[in-house]
Amino acid sequence: MTTTPNPQPGLMDIALYQGGASTLDGVENPLKLSSNENPFGASPLATSAVTQAALGLHRYPSTDHATLRGTIAEIHGLDANRIVCGVGSDEILTLLAMAFAGQGDEVLFTEHGFSMYRIFALAAGATPVVAPETDRCVDVDKVIAAITPQTRLIYIANPANPTGTALDIGDLTRLADAVPASCLLVLDGAYAEFVEGYDGGAALVTARDNVVMTRTFSKLYGLGGLRVGWGYASQHVIDVLNRIRGPFNMSSVALAGADAAMRDRDFVATCLHENAQQRTRLIGGLRQLGLACDDSQANFVLARFEDEQAALAADAHLKAAGILVRLVKGYGFPEALRITVGRAEDVTRVLDALATLRGAT
């Protein structure tokens, strides 16, 4: 006889999510380039809004997030009624699976896709299905070929993590055109801002009822610790998500901080400019050291070594130099390290450390 309650089928198949390392034995302030955070931190305006909001901690927060939705709508030129806010974009992504997929349904994502997609699918009781990629890029034809009558949800991060590669709007449109009306195409735009001229798929969402865009304050806005994300979708999808999310899912502090962060356009412009400059430097420097890497469109670079042993040696060497990057074996890249683009001095430190290791100095 069972003595403990049984979880729903599939839940015990979930492997715990491994976050980027944040501590290093014996090093007080390691250079953390393992979680694609903003190396400049958050906007000072966001920090002071959070401090101010802390004076009202005894009050419940807004349930409809109207102020933050209004700011997002204004900055992005969207309809505020079609926006929902969540505890990181993770919450929106998981609610979508909970709401639209279940037992017997398939949730589709790609070979090197963000590792949470499998967890979201299994947590909803659905079956994860993986489409192959081509040369570390999402392959629209292979995604389309993997769609079956059971597919209810497709997660595509654009740009993708951990490759940093991105589909252009032509390919995204071709994919959206091929997705059946009974299936949701979720465009995960955690890194969308880093692609110049890309709207994260917003225009596709506006034009179609079955495309959803998710965005986050954790990357460009430097608010990973505050946990704020949002989704833009059809009125129908928003309506569903609002029924199942917690009424007070967003804290008053989080709402205030995110609002101020989004309004600080000067800070955003500076961070984007710096990221583009340092990303070019990092990619160029890595290639000069004989390391292959794709033209990342995000705030990180995937550096490929000769083999797993070389990647592990480089990781250990960077750690010895006080630098934390991300091992990505779990994403199917045992031979690679994902390195967040840092400030100019951070990039110099990474390149100098790798140059020493590879005997280039």
Ligand SMILES: Cc1ncc(COP(=O)(O)O)c(C=O)c1O
């Ligand atoms: C592709 C992708 N999507 C979603 C997320 C979730 O971010 P958050 O929940 O902090 O918004 C991440 C975080 O690393 C990510 O890389």
